[in-house]
Amino acid sequence: MTVMARAFDPAFGEAWTAPQLAGMTTMDGTWLTLARLDAATLGFALVRSIFDEAELLLLAVDPGWRGRGIGSALLNDSIAAARLRGIKSMHLEVRSGNNAVNLYKNSGFLHVNTRCNYYRGNDNRLYDALSFRRDL
Numbered sequence: 001m002t003v004m005a006r007a008f009d010p011a012f013g014e015a016w017t018a019p020q021l022a023g024m025t026t027m028d029g030t031w032l033t034l035a036r037l038d039a040a041t042l043g044f045a046l047v048r049s050i051f052d053e054a055e056l057l058l059l060a061v062d063p064g065w066r067g068r069g070i071g072s073a074l075l076n077d078s079i080a081a082a083r084l085r086g087i088k089s090m091h092l093e094v095r096s097g098n099n100a101v102n103l104y105k106n107s108g109f110l111h112v113n114t115r116c117n118y119y120r121g122n123d124n125r126l127y128d129a130l131s132f133r134r135d136l
């Protein structure tokens with residue numbers, strides 16, 4: 001939750017609460033991957049799956065540790081874990097303008113849909129939701 005609080009820009013209200021995270025991580029087919037250095041957690045990825053489809057729900061790296069490949073490593077690990085579980089595809093949704101889009105495109109995700117004006121920032125501005133998908 002320390003990374004959660006630091007990683008997501010409060011302007012968009014995208015960080016989950018502890019009860020939200022705890023509720024999701026106890027569900028079947030859901031797993032949380034942590035990037036750790038000694039006792040410190042530097043980032044995490046949360047994935048849920050239903051049958052042979054997975055959804056990347058959250059990917060976050062502490063702002064002080066970005067740009068060192070931790071986000072890519074978490075994404076690659078999530079994909080490898082999904083493959084081991086027999087999952088055939090992964091999808092995710094991200095706000096337009098989020099730098100994470102580069103990471104997903106570089107990792108082979110394809111933009112498959114846009115939901116216009118789906119997110120509202122705290123400043124009342126509207127942002128599109130971009131859906132990405134890749135076969136595993």
Ligand SMILES: CC(C)(COP(=O)(O)OP(=O)(O)OC[C@H]1O[C@@H](n2cnc3c(N)ncnc32)[C@H](O)[C@@H]1OP(=O)(O)O)[C@@H](O)C(=O)NCCC(=O)NCCS
Nearest residue numbers: 007058059060061066067068069070071072099100102103
């Ligand atoms: C997205 C995020 C997880 C990336 O973590 P990271 O550890 O910095 O990622 P990496 O170092 O592995 O970088 C992977 C790629 O992401 C892209 N990227 C990361 N930060 C970027 C930035 N500030 N500007 C542009 N591209 C960026 C680049 O394409 C980079 O690849 P490259 O280094 O080969 O150019 C991190 O920025 C984050 O926690 N953001 C806030 C939370 C969020 O919005 N998550 C996504 C939606 S759930």
